Amino acid sequence: MMKRALLALHILWLVGRPLWAQDVSHVELRHLVDSPTAGLLSQWTYACDLRVFPNGGVLAKVSVGLLSRFSAGLSYGGLNIIGQGELNWNPRIEFQARVRVVDEGFFRPALACGFDSQGYGCYDEGLERYQIKSKGVYAVLSKSFWLLGPLGLHGGANYSFEDRDKDDDISFFAGVDKDLLAGFVLLAEYDFALNDNREDGVYGAGGGYVNAGLRWTFAKKLSLEFDFKNLADNREDSPRVGREVRIVYWDQF
Numbered sequence: 001m002m003k004r005a006l007l008a009l010h011i012l013w014l015v016g017r018p019l020w021a022q023d024v025s026h027v028e029l030r031h032l033v034d035s036p037t038a039g040l041l042s043q044w045t046y047a048c049d050l051r052v053f054p055n056g057g058v059l060a061k062v063s064v065g066l067l068s069r070f071s072a073g074l075s076y077g078g079l080n081i082i083g084q085g086e087l088n089w090n091p092r093i094e095f096q097a098r099v100r101v102v103d104e105g106f107f108r109p110a111l112a113c114g115f116d117s118q119g120y121g122c123y124d125e126g127l128e129r130y131q132i133k134s135k136g137v138y139a140v141l142s143k144s145f146w147l148l149g150p151l152g153l154h155g156g157a158n159y160s161f162e163d164r165d166k167d168d169d170i171s172f173f174a175g176v177d178k179d180l181l182a183g184f185v186l187l188a189e190y191d192f193a194l195n196d197n198r199e200d201g202v203y204g205a206g207g208g209y210v211n212a213g214l215r216w217t218f219a220k221k222l223s224l225e226f227d228f229k230n231l232a233d234n235r236e237d238s239p240r241v242g243r244e245v246r247i248v249y250w251d252q253f
Contacts, residue, residue, distance in 0.1 A: 027250050029142075029152060030063075030098075032175040032189040033211035033227050034120055034132065037154045038110035038142035040100050041065030047250040049075075054242050055122065056083035061096070069100040075118045091125070094118035094134070109143035119162060121242075124202075129162035131203055133196055135173075136160035150179040160195050165202075169194040187213040187227075193234065207234040213246075223248045 027047070028039030041047060042065050049061040058081040063073030073096040078089035098114035115137050119130025140156030155174040175189030189211050196204030213227035225246035233240070 029177055029185075032154065032177060032187045033213045033229065034209075035154070035173040035175050035189045035191060036098065036112070036114060036116065036135065036138060036140050036156070037152070037175075037177075038100065038104070038112035038140050040069065040098060040112065041071045041250070043068050044253045045250060046253065047073075047248060049246065049248050051077070051244060051246045052082065053121070053244040056080040056085070057122070058082060059118075059120070061118070063096065070098070072097045079122055088122070090123050104143065109141040111139065111141055113137075113139045117161070119160075127162075127202075128164045132191075132209065133160040133162045133193075136162070140173075147178075150177075152177040154189075163195070165196075165198065167195050167198045171195045183217040185215040185217075187211075187215060187225075203235060205234045207232050209234050215246075221250050 027041060027045065029037050030039040030041065030047075031037060041063060045065045047063045049063070051059040051061075053059065057077065057079045059075060059077030061073055061075035063071055065071045075094045075096065076090060078087060080086060080088050094117040096114065096116045096118065098112055100110065100112050102108065102111040104110035114135075116135045119132050119134040121131025123130050135158040138156055138158035140154060142152060142154045145151045145153070153176055155172070157170060157172050159168075159170050171194040172192045173189060175187070177188075178186045180186055191209040191211070193204045193208045197206040199206075209229065210231040211227060211229045212231060213225055215223055215225040217223040225248070227242075227244040227246060229242040229244060231241055
């Protein structure tokens, strides 16, 4: 009886243990494809993120863990950076900030709140918004499990300030990450995009955005990611799957 009880406790520990506490070579998962998680950079750790997307687009981001529970970052990019044609820079530098409100516990998910003004795709100057709206202010819950390796579940709500299109609803997002072999992580997310589903809108078609990706950490502080976006063809302007490449490097000061 005692052996069975100990075995049951061990299994519960494997399933419910937090997976956030890692050294700098294995930073917390801070994002899926576009959606944030409750992960955070440790203090005085920085991350450089470079994303290459369709139409010659490039987006660069630098994030820094300033405190044990707070990180901030800046991002900037544009279209036709790669290829030919006139460069089309985004109108401004965007800002990100995140604070960990509650740490993950045995049964308790981690909770983080933040702000992100960076949207994705081209910038529409008339509507003052990106093709995929920024998250704006958000709150997100993350819980890690052990199921043939690390597994993470994430979900949150957000309010974007890109509302000149008269669609200013609160939206939601959810996703999952699953560690595979040899440093590969499978990513999947669903952005409900309730703030981009008007019948007279020019972007979202009302079905939400389904994105997936495969991240490969091939060095201790370097990862390469291949993302597939809009798998459900939720676009009025260009109903096609987008393919993106992402490189992330992190280290300590």
